[in-house]
Amino acid sequence: MEGKLFNIQKFSIHDGPGIRTTVFFKGCNLRCRWCHNPESIHKSNQIEFYPERCIGCGACYQVCTAGVHFQNVSGEHQLNRLKCTGCLRCTETCYSKALVGVGLNVDSSYLLNTIVEDKLYYDNSSGGVTFSGGEAMLQIDFLEEIITLCKNKGIHTAVDTAGCVPWSYFERILKVTDLFLYDIKAADSIRHKQLTGVKNQLILDNLCKLSDAGQKIIVRIPFIPGQNEDQIEEIGNMLRNLRIVKVEVMPYHKLGSSKYKALGLSYELYHTQTPTEETVDKAITILKNCGLNACKT
Ligand code: SF4
Ligand code: SF4
16 A cells, blocks of 8 residues: 655654654644644645756756746746646756655565664664654554554554544554654634644544543643643643643654745735743643643653
């Protein structure tokens, strides 16, 4: 079976315990305003353009039969992305890396071999593999196949999810998933919709079902100034009766902002600052006061 990814990151230490390989699936059904992986949102191939690296060789103009690349009246290299078919030919032609392709079709045997290469590191660090995204659960057929293959090889498996998928998808991978990294963005459903484009009822229902099923769960809360700071206590109260191993607060950062420009997208939170240590500590204290094992990522 074949899946659509946008990255395979080895030696990852932020997506579950130990040293891990994180597999990033392409495609997501949420539109979080702060998303730091904007290349994960659309399932189809995309191109990133970094004009400061362009040497003006013209190779991309020649190879692109769709007519995406053109010069404006000032002679600047521009892209008409609406015409792009995602063939990625221009990115293969651009030796200066001004054009970078985003999108990777991989079959499960290739991906398994890539993951297994680092099994020694997983075994020596209590690590493993994490399937992330985008939303890995949206490619449930492929996810079920690859996670089962990994489990059969004795590799610790984690799924990082926003949880906005039918419960039947979870049921298909419960037995082969050692850990769920479950993102919660807001407790209030209307606020959740403002921040992510969807209400949170399905997400919360699935979280309760995972807890009832005895699954190991780490909840992760993106902590975004001006967006969801006031939701922390309500989230804590909601989680206090569930079986949650740990709650991780993920402070907002701007690392993804340059990717928006490269993808031709606008970035809504351009003026948002990273939260201070003090406000993050305060959020952690609120969660601890709800009886949760809370920390910063
Ligand atoms: S192939 Fe790359 S370096 Fe050459 S014109 Fe196109 S973007 Fe610029
Ligand atoms: S990905 Fe294909 S269609 Fe899109 S700009 Fe490059 S060559 Fe043209």
